Amino acid sequence: MGLFGNMTVNFCPLCGDKIGALGGQPLADGAVCAMCVQKFRAKSQADMSQLTIEQVNDIIEDTFENEITGKLCPVCGKPMDSSARPIADAIICSDCERMERIAYFITEEGDELDDLTLANVCEDYNLSEQRKKEALEKAPSDAISVGHIDESFADGKKAVILVAVAKGEFSEKDEVVLIHEDTAVTATIKMIHLARGESYEGYRDKFVSDTLAESDYGWIVFKDVSPEYTLGDYLYKR
Numbered sequence: 001m002g003l004f005g006n007m008t009v010n011f012c013p014l015c016g017d018k019i020g021a022l023g024g025q026p027l028a029d030g031a032v033c034a035m036c037v038q039k040f041r042a043k044s045q046a047d048m049s050q051l052t053i054e055q056v057n058d059i060i061e062d063t064f065e066n067e068i069t070g071k072l073c074p075v076c077g078k079p080m081d082s083s084a085r086p087i088a089d090a091i092i093c094s095d096c097e098r099m100e101r102i103a104y105f106i107t108e109e110g111d112e113l114d115d116l117t118l119a120n121v122c123e124d125y126n127l128s129e130q131r132k133k134e135a136l137e138k139a140p141s142d143a144i145s146v147g148h149i150d151e152s153f154a155d156g157k158k159a160v161i162l163v164a165v166a167k168g169e170f171s172e173k174d175e176v177v178l179i180h181e182d183t184a185v186t187a188t189i190k191m192i193h194l195a196r197g198e199s200y201e202g203y204r205d206k207f208v209s210d211t212l213a214e215s216d217y218g219w220i221v222f223k224d225v226s227p228e229y230t231l232g233d234y235l236y237k238r
C-alpha cells in the first residue's frame with residue numbers, strides 16, 4: 001500500500017472528473033468538482049449545498065431555466081426565473097421561498113424547504129396576504145406605508161416588533177403610528193432588521209439597518225415603546 005493508499009478518490013457525478021482532496025463542492029446529496037462549480041456559477045448564484053445533483057445538472061444544462069422561466073409561481077402567481085426553488089411537490093418563486101424561510105426560521109444552510117408541500121406554502125401565503133389586507137383596511141386612507149404586526153418582545157429596554165409590510169416602506173428614523181387594539185402610539189424607528197430566515201437573535205449584533213419594502217418581513221426596533229403588540233395590531237406612516 002502506498003503512502004496515499006487510504007485516501008479515497010471521488011469522482012464527480014456530473015462530468016466524471018476526479019474530485020480534489022478537499023472533497024469538492026458539497027450538494028444536498030453528493031459533491032461535484034471545481035469545474036462543474038464554475039459551469040454552475042456561470043448560470044446561477046444559488047446556494048449549491050441545498051441543491052441535488054440532478055438540480056445542479058439541470059441548471060448547468062439550462063433545462064431548469066428553460067422549464068421555469070416565464071411560468072407563474074403556483075403560490076403567488078408571479079412569473080418565475082432561475083432563482084425559483086423546488087419544494088416537495090412543486091417549484092416556487094424566490095419571494096415565496098423567502099416567506100417560508102422566515103416563517104420557519106430556515107437558515108441559508110437548512111434544507112427543510114424540501115419537505116414543504118405546495119399546500120403548506122399556499123396556506124402560509126394566503127394567511128399572510130389576509131393579514132396584510134386587514135391591516136390595509138384598518139389603517140387611515142392617507143397612510144403611505146402600512147405594516148401588519150405579527151408579534152413583539154422586549155430586547156433590554158427596546159421593543160422589537162415583527163412586521164410584514166402591506167404597502168409602502170419603512171426606514172430608520174421614520175415616525176410611525178403603532179396601533180394596539182384601539183390605542184395609538186407615535187414612535188420613531190430606531191433600527192430595522194430585514195428578516196432573511198434567521199431568528200432575531202441571529203441579527204441583533206450585526207448592526208445593520210435596512211429598509212423594509214412592500215412584501216418584506218422584518219423586525220422594527222423602538223425605544224420607549226412597550227412590547228405589547230400582538231397578531232392583528234398594525235403600524236402606519238403618513
Ligand SMILES: [Zn+2]
Nearest residue numbers: 012015033036
Ligand atoms: Zn464535474
Ligand SMILES: [Zn+2]
Nearest residue numbers: 073076093096
Ligand atoms: Zn411565489
